[in-house]
Each structure stands twice: as C-alpha cells, then as structure tokens.
Amino acid sequence: MIIKKSFTLFSKILLLLMISVPVMAGSAQGVSDYGLYSISGAIVVGIAALGGTIGQGLTAAAALSGIARNPEAAGKIFVPMILCMALIESLVLFSLLISFIIIGNIS
Numbered sequence: 001m002i003i004k005k006s007f008t009l010f011s012k013i014l015l016l017l018m019i020s021v022p023v024m025a026g027s028a029q030g031v032s033d034y035g036l037y038s039i040s041g042a043i044v045v046g047i048a049a050l051g052g053t054i055g056q057g058l059t060a061a062a063a064l065s066g067i068a069r070n071p072e073a074a075g076k077i078f079v080p081m082i083l084c085m086a087l088i089e090s091l092v093l094f095s096l097l098i099s100f101i102i103i104g105n106i107s
Helices: 002-025 034-069 071-104
Strands: none
Touching: 002 034, 034 071
C-alpha cells in the first residue's frame, strides 16, 4: 500500500515536471536549450538515484532476513550482497555519466 502511494506520488511529480519543462526551458527568441538539458539531466539522476536506493534497500533487507533466519549462512550471503550492491551503484554512477553527457551537449 505504501509503495503504491509512493509510486502514485512519484508519477504525479514526474508528470508535472514533464509538463512544465517547456515553460521552464523557455521558447523565446535568443534563449538556448540549456534549461531543457539541465532539467533532463536532473531527472535522469533523480530517477536513477531513486531506483538505486530502492534496489539497495531491498537487497539489504533480503540479506538481513536471510541472515536472521540462518546465522551460519552470514558468510555466504555477505559477499553476494556486497557484489549486488556494487553493481546497483555502478548503474547509478552510469546514469550520472549519461546526465553529464546530456548536459555537455549544450552548445
């Protein structure tokens, strides 16, 4: 229920941002697309950070639940958990790189 409410709120905020992007970016003569690129870069990083934190939270919760059920398996659970968290974090950093590339296309 909480996840559904959070997703609904997030989708409404995202829709509001997508509708307001042309207004914030400006379409007057002599105005560049700098605002549009900046906003799109910020949205990319925001969505990636949200997805990464949700993924890391679920990974940690599942690992801690497994360790709580079987404390002897802590050594076998810890290494794959750290590996998964590193891969999730690498995707977030990759999206940060993509947002820098988007913002770097400003002429």
